[in-house]
Amino acid sequence: MNSIKYILIILLFVSCKKDKIDPDNDLPENYSNGILVLNEGLFQQNNSTLSWIDLNTNDVKQNVFLNTNNRLLGDTGNDLQRYGSKIYVVVNSSSTIEVLDATTLNSIKQIQLNFQAQGQQPRRITFWSNKAYVSSYDGYVNIIDTNSLDVVNRIQVGQNPEGLAVLNDHLFVANSGGLSFPNVDSTVFQIDLTTNQILDTFVVGENPGDVISDGNQNIYVVKRGDYNVDPSEMIKVNVNTGTVENTSLPASSLSKSGNSLYISYYNYNTNNSSVAIYDLNTEAVINSNIIGNNDITTLYGSYSFQGNQVICLDAMNFTNTGYLKIFDYSGSFLSSFEVGLNPNKIIIYE
Secondary structure (H helix, E strand, O other): OOHHHHHHHHHHHHHOOOOOOOOOOOOOOOOOOEEEEEEOOOOOOOOOEEEEEEOOOOOEEOOHHHHHHOOOOOOOEEEEEEEOOEEEEEEOOOOEEEEEEOOOOOEEEEEEOEEOOEEOOEEEEEEEOOEEEEEEOOOEEEEEEOOOOOEEEEEEOOOOEEEEEEEOOEEEEEEOOHHHOOOOOOEEEEEEOOOOEEEEEEEOOOOEEEEEEOOOOEEEEEEOOOOOOOOOEEEEEEOOOOEEEEEEEEOOEEEEEOOEEEEEEEOOOOOOEEEEEEEOOOOEEEEOOOOOHHHOOOEEEEEEEOOOEEEEEEOHHHOOEEEEEEEEOOOOEEEEEEEEEOEEEEEEEO
16 A cells, blocks of 8 residues: 555545445355455554455355454455465555465464564565565565465565565565655665575666566566656566666556556546556557446456456445456456455455
């Protein structure tokens, strides 16, 4: 969650409608053919949740973490990733990583990220060679052994690191400096994962967030700017040559499917949303917008779905329960599912 959104939530919180969902314990014994949704909740309200969408029945189960594990998920869920047989949930304000069995969603371990009695505020997670790498707002990347689930090392990086990507045994870390807005950072560090040493620094523009790799020689970064004069755009970095290029494509978040990037963009000034598809092979846009703007209130991310569809996460002004909305590539609206407050990440079980 960026600094502008923190301010927006504080201003709007007095009018926030909190959903009161009755506990639903009729949960599947084994999760398959569905979508697991991380709902961020509201900052400092301890109301992050997981929702489950059953694609066989189109039923939505709310509060699945609570109803499975008999406790709350925590405050401000920021990332949700699967690695092998485990699900990892990054819970920022609670400074925890919840590790779940991917089949049952039973908690395996809650990892506390505290250093010298201070919460580290984890943001994102990625994986390499049986290690999990977690960016934390205290200026470090924590390394977690995915077998023991213990923190085994820490790498000092830049100011308030966020997005992470692995390419060719190297880790790329976006240093946002978001907590010091408007005095933000503008760098992406390149780290050798065999030595944990910083190899290079790329200056990509102010307030970088998402980072994603093409699996070849490029990484793509969302530099969020100041949400006003300096626009939020996608930056391409060729890690072989060190070339940094502003694509001038509006971008708020990125996801990848095969050889395509899905570029989500929400304009905080106009409230307009778009999802573009970018071909990683040709390094060109193949569709500048595949959604109808009137169908989305507050775009909070997008994902490829079933080969010819896109799932859009709609945060509904960050004050109401959100939706997953599905479109085909012609922009036709297909269906929607009501989930929790501020859905921001999903895992598709296929």
